[in-house]
Amino acid sequence: MMESEKAEAQGVQGQAGLDGHGEDGVGIASGRDGTGAGRGGVICLAKLDPDAILDEPALAGALGVCVRTLRRMVVRHELPPPFKAAGRSRWFAGKVLDHFKQAAERKEKEAERAAAKIRSISP
Numbered sequence: 001m002m003e004s005e006k007a008e009a010q011g012v013q014g015q016a017g018l019d020g021h022g023e024d025g026v027g028i029a030s031g032r033d034g035t036g037a038g039r040g041g042v043i044c045l046a047k048l049d050p051d052a053i054l055d056e057p058a059l060a061g062a063l064g065v066c067v068r069t070l071r072r073m074v075v076r077h078e079l080p081p082p083f084k085a086a087g088r089s090r091w092f093a094g095k096v097l098d099h100f101k102q103a104a105e106r107k108e109k110e111a112e113r114a115a116a117k118i119r120s121i122s123p
Helices: 003-016 041-047 056-063 067-075 093-121
Strands: 018-021 027-029 053-055 083-085 088-092
Touching: 041 056, 041 093, 053 056, 053 093, 056 067, 056 088, 088 093
Parallel strands: 027 053
Antiparallel strands: 018 027, 053 088, 083 088
């Protein structure tokens, strides 16, 4: 691995607050270490292992929002529902990205339908 790739990987881990790996090799991200997780945004999520587990502070930091906004996003179905582990809400990074991809595809289809409707009524 080249030096720039190592630095980038370390930056992603630092931004997401990646604490380490559990016994099964799954990364567990926690935003409690004050690493400034908000700088990477969704790109940061995309670089994580899809099986990486994020808690509320880590996901909120990765998205650049506060924990309260994160909870509201779940209620508005802008994020998938979390699972509970040790009494805390957690998400798999891959599931969050899949949710974003599906939302983007739905919006694209809506735009295509609206454009087709406009074409059909335009002279």
